[in-house]
């Protein structure tokens with residue numbers, strides 16, 4: 628799976644990338660009241676949503692496997708990027724966005740000191756079913772109790788992924804052990820029969 632993503636970035640097969648900020652982010656983020664917290668964006672690609680979050684006054688920490696995605700994000704942004712390293716992760720920093728290049732599952736709590744919220748659009752649904760369980764648990768370990776996040780999942784017919792179809796029942800099953808969930812909306816179904824679902828999550832008490 629891992630190499631498949633690197634191949635996709637190499638070949639420019641990135642139909643998941645949006646040229647505009649996700650409307651659900653703009654609609655629902657202000658209600659989460661995460662003022663100024665550092666936002667974790669797992670499996671971030673080169674999403675413009677990170678620039679929007681930074682524009683709202685948040686430091687952003689994205690994690691992305693493909694160096695090509697990070698190089699493109701920086702090249703398409705403004706200003707120089709600083710390069711440095713934390714452990715095994717090379718990091719690019721441009722303005723208020725820092726992008727860590729590596730496997731999300733190797734990003735540990737010690738790296739996550741200042742994280743206060745998260746944003747997942749097309750991260751959970753990029754992972755096959757057994758890995759989604761691991762993802763939900765790992766995310767819970769990185770997010771302090773009381774902090775919030777926005778999750779945009781996807782339901783689709785004939786679900787040979789990625790992106791995988793992750794319906795309401797699975798979202799609830801994956802996250803309920805460690806988060807309080809509020810279902811915010813189901814988007815319009817597009818002409819492929821794909822429909823996004825949007826959730827607000829709040830990390831429950833201390834035990835992951």
Ligand SMILES: C[S@@+](CC[C@H](N)C(=O)[O-])C[C@H]1O[C@@H](n2cnc3c(N)ncnc32)[C@H](O)[C@@H]1O
Pocket residue numbers: 629632633643644645669670671672673674690691692693696729730731732748749750753790
């Ligand atoms: C479907 S794309 C979504 C990207 C971004 N969230 C967006 O909305 O455009 C999933 C991204 O996750 C990256 N990825 C896949 N597995 C990963 C992992 N284990 N750790 C970090 N990044 C990963 C892929 O390279 C790809 O850029």
